[in-house]
Amino acid sequence: MSLIQMPNFLGLEIIKAKMKKTFLISFLISFCSLASMAQAVTYTCPMHPEIHAAKPGNCPKCGMKLVKEKVKPVKQPAIKKKAPPLPKTRVPEVKVKDSMKMEPKEQVSTITYTCPMHPDIHAAKPGNCPKCGMKLVQEKAQSSDASEPEQHGGMKDMDKQMDDMGDTKKDNMDMGMDNYNMVMDNIKMAKKNLGPIKTTVNNTPQRTVRYDLYIADTMVSFGKKSKRAIAVNGQIPMPTLTFTEGDTAEIYVHNNLKEETSLHWHGLFLPNRMDGVPNLTQMPIKPGETFLYKFPIIQHGTHWYHSHTGLQEQIGMYGMFIMNKRKEWDIPTIPLILSEWIDMKPKEVHRSLHAATDWFAVQKGSTQSYAEAIKRGWFKTKVANEWKRMNAMDLTDVYYDNFLVNGKNQNEQPQFKAGDKVRLRIANGGASDYFWLSYAGGKITVVATDGNDVEPVEVNRLIIAVSETYDVVVTIPENKSYEFLVTPEDRTKHASLWLGSGEKVAATKMKRPKYFAGMRMMNQMMDMKGNMIEMEGMKMQNQIMDMNTVMYPEITGEDEGKKTLRQETTHAGHEDHTMQMPNNNSMQGMNKATENTDILSLNYTMLRAPEKTTLPKPSDGALGGLKELKFDLTGNMNRYVWTLDNKTVSESDRILIKKGEHLRIILFNNSMMRHPMHLHGHDFRLLNGQGDNAPMKNIIDIMPMERDTIEFAASEPGGDWFFHCHILYHMMSGMGRVFRYENSPPNPEIPDAKLAQRQLFRDDRMFHPMARIGLESNGSDGEAMIANTRWKISSLWHLGMHDRHGYESETMIGRYLGRNQWWYPYIGFDYHYKAFNPKEKNIFGSDEKNMFGQVSNKENRSTVVAGVAYTLPMLFVADGRVDGDGKFRFQLSREDVPITRRLRFNIMLNTDKEYMAGFRYILTKYFSLSTHYDSDMGLGAGVTITY
Ligand SMILES: [Cu+2]
Numbered sequence: 001m002s003l004i005q006m007p008n009f010l011g012l013e014i015i016k017a018k019m020k021k022t023f024l025i026s027f028l029i030s031f032c033s034l035a036s037m038a039q040a041v042t043y044t045c046p047m048h049p050e051i052h053a054a055k056p057g058n059c060p061k062c063g064m065k066l067v068k069e070k071v072k073p074v075k076q077p078a079i080k081k082k083a084p085p086l087p088k089t090r091v092p093e094v095k096v097k098d099s100m101k102m103e104p105k106e107q108v109s110t111i112t113y114t115c116p117m118h119p120d121i122h123a124a125k126p127g128n129c130p131k132c133g134m135k136l137v138q139e140k141a142q143s144s145d146a147s148e149p150e151q152h153g154g155m156k157d158m159d160k161q162m163d164d165m166g167d168t169k170k171d172n173m174d175m176g177m178d179n180y181n182m183v184m185d186n187i188k189m190a191k192k193n194l195g196p197i198k199t200t201v202n203n204t205p206q207r208t209v210r211y212d213l214y215i216a217d218t219m220v221s222f223g224k225k226s227k228r229a230i231a232v233n234g235q236i237p238m239p240t241l242t243f244t245e246g247d248t249a250e251i252y253v254h255n256n257l258k259e260e261t262s263l264h265w266h267g268l269f270l271p272n273r274m275d276g277v278p279n280l281t282q283m284p285i286k287p288g289e290t291f292l293y294k295f296p297i298i299q300h301g302t303h304w305y306h307s308h309t310g311l312q313e314q315i316g317m318y319g320m321f322i323m324n325k326r327k328e329w330d331i332p333t334i335p336l337i338l339s340e341w342i343d344m345k346p347k348e349v350h351r352s353l354h355a356a357t358d359w360f361a362v363q364k365g366s367t368q369s370y371a372e373a374i375k376r377g378w379f380k381t382k383v384a385n386e387w388k389r390m391n392a393m394d395l396t397d398v399y400y401d402n403f404l405v406n407g408k409n410q411n412e413q414p415q416f417k418a419g420d421k422v423r424l425r426i427a428n429g430g431a432s433d434y435f436w437l438s439y440a441g442g443k444i445t446v447v448a449t450d451g452n453d454v455e456p457v458e459v460n461r462l463i464i465a466v467s468e469t470y471d472v473v474v475t476i477p478e479n480k481s482y483e484f485l486v487t488p489e490d491r492t493k494h495a496s497l498w499l500g501s502g503e504k505v506a507a508t509k510m511k512r513p514k515y516f517a518g519m520r521m522m523n524q525m526m527d528m529k530g531n532m533i534e535m536e537g538m539k540m541q542n543q544i545m546d547m548n549t550v551m552y553p554e555i556t557g558e559d560e561g562k563k564t565l566r567q568e569t570t571h572a573g574h575e576d577h578t579m580q581m582p583n584n585n586s587m588q589g590m591n592k593a594t595e596n597t598d599i600l601s602l603n604y605t606m607l608r609a610p611e612k613t614t615l616p617k618p619s620d621g622a623l624g625g626l627k628e629l630k631f632d633l634t635g636n637m638n639r640y641v642w643t644l645d646n647k648t649v650s651e652s653d654r655i656l657i658k659k660g661e662h663l664r665i666i667l668f669n670n671s672m673m674r675h676p677m678h679l680h681g682h683d684f685r686l687l688n689g690q691g692d693n694a695p696m697k698n699i700i701d702i703m704p705m706e707r708d709t710i711e712f713a714a715s716e717p718g719g720d721w722f723f724h725c726h727i728l729y730h731m732m733s734g735m736g737r738v739f740r741y742e743n744s745p746p747n748p749e750i751p752d753a754k755l756a757q758r759q760l761f762r763d764d765r766m767f768h769p770m771a772r773i774g775l776e777s778n779g780s781d782g783e784a785m786i787a788n789t790r791w792k793i794s795s796l797w798h799l800g801m802h803d804r805h806g807y808e809s810e811t812m813i814g815r816y817l818g819r820n821q822w823w824y825p826y827i828g829f830d831y832h833y834k835a836f837n838p839k840e841k842n843i844f845g846s847d848e849k850n851m852f853g854q855v856s857n858k859e860n861r862s863t864v865v866a867g868v869a870y871t872l873p874m875l876f877v878a879d880g881r882v883d884g885d886g887k888f889r890f891q892l893s894r895e896d897v898p899i900t901r902r903l904r905f906n907i908m909l910n911t912d913k914e915y916m917a918g919f920r921y922i923l924t925k926y927f928s929l930s931t932h933y934d935s936d937m938g939l940g941a942g943v944t945i946t947y
Contacts, residue, residue, distance in 0.1 A: 180605075186606065190456035191456055207247055211251045216257060220236060228315070237406060246296075248297065249294065249296075257287055259309075262278040262285055265293070266303055267451050278760075282747075282749035283750065302426070302470075303321040304320050353397055353640045356637075356640060370900075376516065389530065389822070391875070397673075400493070403494060413499050418476055423473050432729055436488075436491075440484075442477055444459055446606075447473055455609070460601065465676035474499065476500045480500055481500045484496065528873075530819070534668070544603045555599060618660055618661050633668065648735070649764055654740040656742050657714045657741055659718070659741055678723070683698050717741070720740050721740075771783065771946075775942045776942030776943075778934065778937040791815055794811070794813075795810070801937075804840075809830075825867070826868070830883060847913040852888055852911060857885050865884070867889075868880055878891070892908070893909070905920075916935065930942060930944040
């Protein structure tokens with residue numbers, strides 16, 4: 001197939017070779033010039049820090065744009081006296097291990113090198129680890145840095161600990177000492193700027209606080225039309241429930257809906273039967289029923305609550321859940337719950353995502369069509385992308401009609417005056433969107449996350465993952481009205497809160513992401529097997545390197561299209577700082593590296609608990625004490641399947657855990673989207689380089705390619721606890737697991753465990769219908785199907801206007817295999833009738849015989865078929881089958897090549913000498929104008945209905 005050879009034709013190999021050559025040249029140049037230039041500017045790859053070049057250009061390993069690397073003086077005064085300093089270009093690599101300072105005496109003759117991941121490796125010279133490729137570090141060092149957790153004393157102990165992925169020591173190293181120091185400086189500064197904050201002590205005796213929540217249908221006009229939503233006590237969001245630590249909550253939920261419901265108390269430690277997951281911790285609350293949630297308030301902080309039933313969270317069932325400390329800050333505090341609104345019914349959103357229509361992309365203008373790619377110089381990227389069988393990439397799944405802060409797009413809090421400090425308790429109650437938070441009045445001081453205090457840090461902005469909470473403090477600088485801006489990750493629209501009164505000071509609006517730059521990044525990150533490449537030696541943890549920075553115009557510059565590309569390929573001194581990352585091994589460096597910005601975004605390594613969070617000793621009963629679990633976050637965007645280790649909730653067993661033991665969970669995101677993973681009923685330590693002071697969270701956002709570690713104590717008496725992606729449509733597709741405490745007492749809320757399990761599993765086993773019906777002047781052809789995670793039952797037809805055009809219908813059932821679901825074996829039944837016309841010829845001649853020389857049974861075929869379809873590079877589907885008459889057929893087809901934002905091209909060719917080519921122009925979600933030529937049915941034009 002000539003199509004398969006396309007990339008060669010496009011010269012990808014040549015480009016690679018060119019890159020190698022270019023690199024070699026630039027390396028030589030850099031080597032020579034470095035000898036003479038002490039403080040020369042050099043360039044490195046964000047993904048491959050071992051690369052150093054004298055000139056800007058592309059990385060020879062991954063083709064990514066090199067970024068400036070500022071040579072830092074060696075911070076080892078002891079060495080300076082006794083031995084020549086290490087070559088300057090080496091500094092950034094060695095610095096990873098800055099914490100391991102050498103004993104001066106050993107310096108000259110006895111330095112050896114080892115791998116941080118493989119302590120069994122010992123080398124006389126610096127270099128890379130033969131096992132993992134990671135930069136070797138100096139051995140025989142004494143760790144003396146402040147962040148060193150006390151319990152990890154000597155080197156021997158450390159070696160042992162190193163074997164443990166996610167160990168706090170290793171964790172510190174991954175973070176990099178400069179980053180650590182920078183965070184500590186930031187904390188110092190933030191504390192100073194925050195100043196002392198008054199507190200008030202609540203002396204009211206512990207009491208029972210009762211709320212009655214009446215859940216009922218309502219109509220809202222958040223979008224363009226009046227639509228159904230669900231209100232609680234007549235309001236959206238649901239009322240803010242406030243408690244004080246030590247209270248007892250009594251929440252009566254009255255279900256006045258015509259459907260089941262439930263409420264989950266997000267991030268709360270409570271008895272399992274009160275956790276509010278229908279069919280797991282309780283049976284659903286039936287229409288007309290009242291359910292009492294009663295639990296003691298044993299923690300504090302900003303939390304929220306939401307329906308855990310179906311897709312109700314998308315249409316209004318979210319609210320704040322605030323637990324004040326007994327000694328609480330005395331500072332104006334505003335709870336903010338963020339959400340999205342879409343006029344489309346959430347069930348239809350869910351179905352559309354599974355049907356993989358790109359209507360949301362059309363609405364967003366993120367189709368990434370060929371025309372756009374060619375016009376703006378990204379053609380090769382587009383081809384490479386499709387070669388790797390990727391459809392257009394996006395940051396979010398759904399196009400929303402509006403974004404809400406406390407149920408409104410625009411909010412005002414005019415009561416504040418110059419100098420006031422305001423605490424915002426923010427929860428992302430959105431179903432699927434992350435939000436950027438930025439402020440027109442200066443820095444944002446982050447003081448808590450997921451209900452847990454953190455040491456204050458100052459940032460310019462932060463992203464809040466779906467279901468995450470952050471407490472931030474902002475200051476009103478003058479007597480004006482300052483915008484606190486909430487921007488969804490895809491930056492299609494925004495919502496605001498205005499603080500103060502007077503002249504309006506707007507925050508800088510975020511420009512739309514550069515999708516082609518993102519596409520190129522995805523190409524670089526993904527191998528041909530559809531796996532995310534794990535970068536050797538990269539500290540990719542905890543959002544520290546925001547991959548998506550390549551798409552942020554405010555950091556990496558506007559997409560200049562072809563101009564940029566030309567400069568890029570000729571290395572014409574063009575500086576394109578591709579990524580916001582701790583280059584120079586510091587975050588200050590990171591921001592300096594990007595000259596056009598001083599934007600500091602929060603990342604997880606900046607979160608530090610004020611107190612030690614080390615887990616209590618495992619109890620004696622828990623043998624072994626530590627259970628380590630690893631999960632790959634997996635997904636298949638083309639069919640909207642989201643899983644852990646390629647298994648949905650219903651396809652996997654519950655994971656048994658023991659009370660008293662420690663759980664360590666290592667998560668690798670092997671998918672193209674970020675996922676906010678949420679654990680019910682427990683906080684976990686996020687191993688982020690803060691050692692003993694690792695922050696406690698119940699949500700961890702994991703970016704593509706990241707590998708992160710969390711750990712928690714199994715401290716509950718029992719029960720089933722859900723662990724899942726909090727993107728609603730991912731969760732409903734089965735992206736989760738259930739942790740079950742061994743020997744749990746039976747849950748009185750689940751009288752019939754088998755029934756409950758069946759209903760629980762129903763969510764991700766659901767079949768979704770979809771169809772495409774062409775009604776054109778030459779007849780009708782189309783396809784209707786129902787499909788779930790693995791299975792598809794489909795029926796396709798070609799009905800000509802008369803018998804010489806033929807009538808055909810094929811009905812098939814098959815199962816998708818593998819994580820990427822490229823394989824699709826099927827069986828089915830084919831009926832074909834066509835009045836044979838010996839004079840009729842098409843471009844292959846008469847179709848009396850097929851290309852294998854077999855006499856065609858098209859004239860009157862009524863037989864079983866069995867075959868296998870396989871998705872090829874460029875998203876062509878190869879389909880080989882044999883029918884009950886022993887006739888073979890091989891077919892190649894490609895659907896929906898995005899020519900322009902709305903124009904799609906379809907093509908098909910098979911060994912029965914049948915072929916088809918056509919265009920479809922998308923008018924609305926359901927209607928397209930279409931035209932196609934078919935070897936049997938001839939030319940036609942009309943409409944296509946897409947469902
Ligand atoms: Cu997800």
